[in-house]
Amino acid sequence: MNRRERLEKLRSLMEREGIDYFVIPTSDPHMSEYVLDRYKSRVYMTGFTGSAGFVVVTQNEALLWADGRYHVQAEKQIEGSDFKLMKWGLEGVDFYDEWLKKNVKPGETVGFNGEITPYSMYQKLVKKLGDKTNFKFEKDLIGEFWEDRPPLPSGKAFILDEEYTGENPTKRLGIIREKMEEKGATHLFLATLDDIAYTLNIRGRDDLYTPIVVSYLLIDSHNVTLFVDENKIDVSVKGYLQKNGVKIAPYESVNDELVALDKNDACYISGDKINALQYKLISENTKVIDEMLPTTMMKAIKNDTEVENERLAHIIDGAAVSRYLCWIKANAGKIELNEFEAEEKLHEIRAEHESFISESFKTISAYKSNAAMAHYSASNENNSEIKAEGLYLVDSGGQYYEGTTDITRTVTLGNPTAEEIRDYTLTLKGHINLFLTKFLNGTCGCHLDVMARSAMWKEGIDFKHGTGHGVGYCLGVHEGPMSISKAIINVPLQPGMVISNEPGIYREGKHGIRIENLVTVTEYKTTQFGQFFGFMNLTLCPYERELIDVSLLSDEELEYINEYHKKVFENTQSHMKTEEEKAWLKKATAEIKR
Incomplete structure (x- = not known):
């Protein structure tokens, strides 16, 4: 047809x-x-x-x-x-x-x-x-009339236990039930797969980039029902869920359960996290409490175990990206290489580590003018040859048992122009300025967005995408509710949140530059004026020293770069596998002087 x-x-x-x-x-x-x-x-x-x-x-x-x-x-x-x-x-x-x-x-x-x-x-x-x-x-x-319609995915579920998450499902369900009681809800319904995975400490292989299990979850004061294809759940996973009070029901039976809710019940749902049909089925029979789900903030604020594991994930991932940058700078112009082949090489390096699950999104491997398209995607059929000249941008990430990563680095492959160096340095200044900012408790991302743009604005330059998005823990690489952008989103940044810091400059037909680290919000100090927070870098990978114009940097910015590079070297040097990689990392993180 x-x-x-x-x-x-x-x-x-x-x-x-x-x-x-x-x-x-x-x-x-x-x-x-x-x-x-x-x-x-x-x-x-x-x-x-x-x-x-x-x-x-x-x-x-x-x-x-x-x-x-x-x-x-x-x-x-x-x-x-x-x-x-x-x-x-x-x-x-x-x-x-x-x-x-x-x-x-x-x-x-x-x-x-x-x-x-x-x-x-x-x-x-x-x-x-x-x-x-x-x-x-x-x-x-x-x-x-959809002929040969794809079936639902059939990936097996697995447990991401307390060693990684710091909490068991019983504790998380207890917190959810407390929130339900506060709202007067008898039931809470989850349709979003990251919320379900977070609540039950389960992950799966039903998506190429996000380790989720296709399912629904219905919680009341006494019961927890996971609606899922039972073929995905092996004996060990089933035992873990049962131990935490979770029973299994067929995936396709969920709507029957929603229809069966009583008029005396009250179901806690979020209108932006449920489909229109299921909202209708619930609201026709019972009272609806339509508010932000408790799991939204619970998973956004990582606990100490999750933050520590994220730190480990970023050491693993930062080392992999460093090894990749060493490889591409050494081979550009010496071997036949296109953007897609380069992307596959990065996957190969990441996949060497036993904790690697998958990429966290489709890698953006963009050479020269292609990088000016913020969401460019190379393929086997559509790509550009990489030569020993111009700028190359790679925006990529990995899913590990220890967490989710997202990193962008822009490097020169030869003979950078004055404009490229200036644009890179301005981008780096914005990236550093945001990182160094200290802010009062209650500050939202929209209040901080200007910090990443001010150096560019002085030169009449801006970028059209947001500066930062939340990131899940071995879950979605884009996670709410917080962000750093011009958009007015009234969600204060709180300790434990993981968010990206990724300003950029894009010149159509020429080049695209973006620098991205993931950071976590940390406590800074408490004074008579209130509680103040700051950021801690998670991402560990060198900046491109060949594109830095030191004359444009303040002493504080230069000190930051050198301290950051020292931390990169100390944490990732043991993960370099060849003498060439070790030498490259040492040079890439050497002190920069005026």
Whole structure:
């Protein structure tokens, strides 16, 4: 069945159901960052494989919205289909919800698959379109004709025990139940896979980059039920869960349990962490308490065991990236090498360590002008040859039993220009300035964002992405609720939070520079004016000394670089495996003088 035939099938079913506009989001029942293959409806209908986008289908139009990262890719991938690309982000192009507002007439019906649509997205549409619009979302229309639809993943679950997490599920469930009691909730429902993994100390192999187990979790004052494919759960995992009061039920039985909730019950859920269909099933039968889930902050604030293990993970990972940078600087221009082959080499080096599970996201291996695209992705089919000149940016991370890493380094492969050196130094100044900042308890990331930008702003330069995102513990590389960005997110930074520090400068057609460390928030001092916090570096890998203009650095900044490099050398030198690597690390971390 080709794309035209799929559209015809969908339109026929829309007519049967009385749906005038059908919306296809990029999501799955668990609101996963990386959508499970079984639920990639947008990809199935359009052929567009980018990580974000929306589709609206009517009887006469088929529209695909993609942002600026994907305009070229989307245009190419929908070529020959009946889909029209809406270049979201360009002047005069309405976003899909605004387009619906202008086109949907009173009394018309908007449809979507409620199983994969976040409830929060549905609520925004209701607010945008008003109460004269009808909504239908109980059926999976595309599923009715999806041939050879991928099954749910079948990876085995494993236990990440207290040696790594510092707490057992019984303790975490106890804290959750205390929060439930405070809110007057009889039940709490988790659909997001990282929250479930965190709560139960389970991890799995159901996603390429995040070690999760596809499941749901329902908690009440006496029972905990994990809805999961039992084939994923071996005897040892089942025994561990039972010991912590968790019983197993079939994955597909979850909605029956939600429907069975009593009118006297009160279910604690979060509208942005549940799909529209399940929210409806719960709210039709019982009272809903819709607030941030307790697990959101619990997993964001790492305990002492987790922070210590994260430190170990970053020694392992920093050493791997250092070995890789040694290799690429030695081989660029001497062997045939493209961005994708370089990316595979980095995987090979990381995978040598016994604690390595997987990458934490698709590596960005970007040479010269490709690095100016902040989310560039090389592939076996689409890549550039790497030569002994220009800048090379690598943004990558790993999942280890000891934690999750995310690091970006930009290096010169030969003959750096004055502009490249200046841009790198300005980026490094912002990176250092943010790290050295001390801040009062109650400070949010949005208050600190300017610290990473001020040196650039003096030169009339800025970057369009956020400065920092939260990172999970052997879980999602992007974790909320905190961030460091221009966006007003009122979540104070607290000790134990792990967050990235990643300013950058991007010049289209020339180069892209980004420097990223993960840091953890730490206590600094308490005075008569209050409690103050600071940051501790987790990432341990040299900066690119050949791109640093010392004349642009303050004494404090230069001192920081030398102290950081000393720490990198002391912690990672024993992980270098050849004399060449040892010599490279020693040179890369040697004292920089004026």
